[in-house]
Amino acid sequence: MSRFNKQRNILDFTLSSLLRRRTKNSALVIVYTLIVFSLASVLFFTQAIKKEACIVLQNSPEIIVQRIVAGRHDLLPADYIDTIRAITGVQSAKGRLWGYYFEPAAGANYTLMVSEEPGVEVGRIVIGQGVSRTIHANRADIVPFRRYDGSYTSFEVSDILSSESELVSSDLVLISESDFREMMGIRGEYVTDAAVYAKNKRELFMIADKIKRILPDTRPITKDEILRTYEAIFDWRGGILLVILSGAVIAFVILAWDKASGLSSDERREIGILKGIGWETSDVIAMKFWEGAVLSLSSFSLGIILAYIHVFFASSALFEPALKGWSVLYPEFRLVPHMDPLQIATLFFLTVVPYTVSTIVPSWRAATIDPDTVMRL
Amino acid sequence: MIELSDIRKVFNSGKPNEFVAIDGITLSVERDKVVVLKGPSGSGKTTLLSVIGCMTRPTSGRITLSGKEITSLPERFLTEIRRKSFGFVFQQFNLIKGITAMENVILPAYPTGEGFPDLKKRALSLLELFDLSARPITKVEWLSGGEAQRVSIARALVNDPSVIIADEPTAHLDTKLSKDFMEIIGKLKVRRKTIIIASHDPIVYESAAVDRVLEMRDGRILSRATRQ
């Protein structure tokens, strides 16, 4: 009980002395919070996007088969699909038709896709929110397109995709099969690639293997591989950003160390008095510990809360210039809030730990001020 | 009660600015007596007070407190002894600015682990003893010189120590306050406290409350005069 009381008393004094030196401490708290905020924003953003991508990927086909000619992606002959269907374990195989379309007037790249559900009527298109915003097209508007041979055609906008799906559908233009083939100049015996579904998930590897052997000019890609690649990319991106921010963290650590070492004569006097009237070195170390703990706790919590708001409610407004890059069709989206203990632990190790380590030696130096000095003040 | 045996204290030993503050002092302080160390600055009074008050370890020699040797005790034990047995009054009062009188008084007791309500009660009764009951929540910057001094004496008493050590307590006080201070010392002596004061102020060393005066110079004791 007395040990608890002792810590409580020391904490009491620490709080009062922190408040007495408000200016100096607030400067540190502001910088500390900013550091936590930046790192946390990066972490939350990359993890949330990664999660979104993975969720979206759940619905993609288990195997996508592409044809490779001279190392590049080429059109897939439609009869390959029959061959694939015949492989044991394959539940269904369908051809997919999609491609890119560059609109020079807007400077934007659309993804054109033939969609079964929802089906699109001939002469009509369904466009994503990004497309709609860029070319100012609403329902019933007519949008011109240039065919592969230079001639022009136009389509009526029958619908606009919901803003909830913006992250994946922003630049999408859904079109009917006949219109697509006519515009892109792709004959009936070709498709862009094939989507393959298997009965038994465990056999995917073997099925992909078989496809590769039977149709050697194809490249089957399993959903698993895509997921892994996505994970690796997002982790890598998050990691790189953190490495870049490490410069800021190091500067912060140096600031903290400097502040902790540079005791003003006032602080030195105060600690001298405490030691003189009966505080032991370990009591002063405890006081310094509580000081660090209070500063860290407030900055850490504040930084995380602000980052949470920034990423999940303000759509990472501060990152927009970096993320947007050349893209004209930048989606407006709201990420699903996601925070897990691993992120918090990571942030803790990247911010609080370096801060604490940088203050250990200065705190100790302060704590070992000779009680004798109080006699000579 | 306190026995010093051939105490030496050397600063910066081995370096060019080596300085011998105390050079072989043997001394015995009896219970419930008031002892004054008299001497010019640089005579080693302050260092001697430090050594007696367990604030610093002597370079050589032995100290015993109530029969127990404390010379080579580790800091944490020394501090505990200091906290329990000694109370300090400093030349500059050395109160912590920005906090109240009462908080200053209970500060030495924080590490003992007593609960805050108990500490508060003790502090208030001490402040009352020194006519400061109107002042517990005043920040120390707003206290007058005399009040500040009484607060620092109250602080020295909060752990109920048996020895009070005062270093030049009247240096910043006028004649009246100095006389008041020696009156308080007299009262403390009646309450069975041992008191050691370092001072070159005649009001202090010529006061009736004083039992012994030790004259110091260059880290040594020149003469020991006993009253009555």
Add this chain to the structure above:
Amino acid sequence: MIFHPAIMALLVGSLLVTLMLLYSSYYGVQVIRKWDIKSGSELQLCLERRTYLVSTIMSYMLFFQLASFYLFIFTADAIHATFVSAMCAAGSLNVNEYGYPAVIIKMVNFLFAGTWLIINYADNRAYDYPLIKKKYLLLLVITPLMVAEFIVQGAYFIGLKANVITSCCGSLFSTDAEGIASEIAALPRLPMKIAFYLSTALTLASGMYFCLRSDWSGYVFSFLSIATFVVSVAAMISFISLYFYELPTHHCPFCILQKDYGFIGYLLYIALLGGAVSGLGTGALMPFRKIQSLSQIVPSIQRRLAFMALILYFLFTVVVTYRMIFSDFILEGY
């Protein structure tokens, strides 16, 4: 190398702690050579002041070791998707030959750090620092271990390549694969249960005996508590985990740290680690009971430690037994 933020955090943390320990060891050498409690010289005062710094550093180290141990496992779990057929941390750790050694070294360092702090606590209570040189010698043992941990952990992370085919815990810990993990998983159930309950009972009994009599039985208790730690971990893999997962083939010791199982793994492992440290500490203090300045202090510290170990092992056994009795899963028959 995989640039996952958590990996960088672990490496940074480990580097900082290692540097702090090297710094402490440098001063530790000075203490071992020049310490003299009777002297009032400035060197001695300086050394005494330094011991506060080393104590502070070691306290922080213990805390970081525990936190980073969990973070390590958590991270291994989080990156499992990057490896073919890894389903949880068990698979990630198996990707190269440094994964499991890293776990073991981290655990060992945690136990050492805890023991050091216990010895330090006892030493500080005595009026003449009787254990100071032995304490710093121990520090000189811990420091290279910490450096080793940094290297092994670093080697593990640097050697991680995505797309490497590894095994999932199902095959690692399955009863018919090769390797020590499956040896443990394949241990016959009934003898394992007997071993587990027997070792726990013996530890509890010797602990209570020691609390009452406070004599050389402390050595027995300490030895038994370490043995119980090892047996309990083996038991986790062998049969306890099966009851939590309600599957006769899922032996993985890491999956119970996940949310799906209510994070119960944390409680269980903290209890085991805490019990091991307390038992180890009790044994470590045994040789010092005769030292005069410690003769009053050490027995009471040991009693408290033994009591703590008893409570933790008891807690572990209760939780595990509760699960075994009340789960819908019946192991017998598999």
